[in-house]
Amino acid sequence: MTFITSHPFIEMVRKIERTGQHTVEEKYELELYEDSIRSTSQYYRLNDVFDVSYRFTSESFGFLYLHTNRGVISFMIKEDPRSFVEEYKKLI
Numbered sequence: 001m002t003f004i005t006s007h008p009f010i011e012m013v014r015k016i017e018r019t020g021q022h023t024v025e026e027k028y029e030l031e032l033y034e035d036s037i038r039s040t041s042q043y044y045r046l047n048d049v050f051d052v053s054y055r056f057t058s059e060s061f062g063f064l065y066l067h068t069n070r071g072v073i074s075f076m077i078k079e080d081p082r083s084f085v086e087e088y089k090k091l092i
Contacts, residue, residue, distance in 0.1 A: 044068055
């Protein structure tokens with residue numbers, strides 16, 4: 001279970017406080033290992049991942065997609081994930 005690379009992704013969390021509602025951007029890492037891809041709360045075996053792709057919807061952000069046997073899982077990204085995708089493709 002050797003670590004290969006990681007890529008940052010963000011989650012937008014809505015918080016309600018006494019002063020009002022605020023949206024907070026939380027940053028996490030999507031980690032690629034030789035046998036799996038892991039996020040903060042999920043674990044995907046590489047045998048269950050059919051493809052990894054991405055698309056930028058604006059200049060500010062885009063989405064990294066894991067095409068799995070459980071459906072397509074999306075991660076909001078701000079940085080180009082090309083090197084992450086290339087490392088994944090070397091493993092399959």
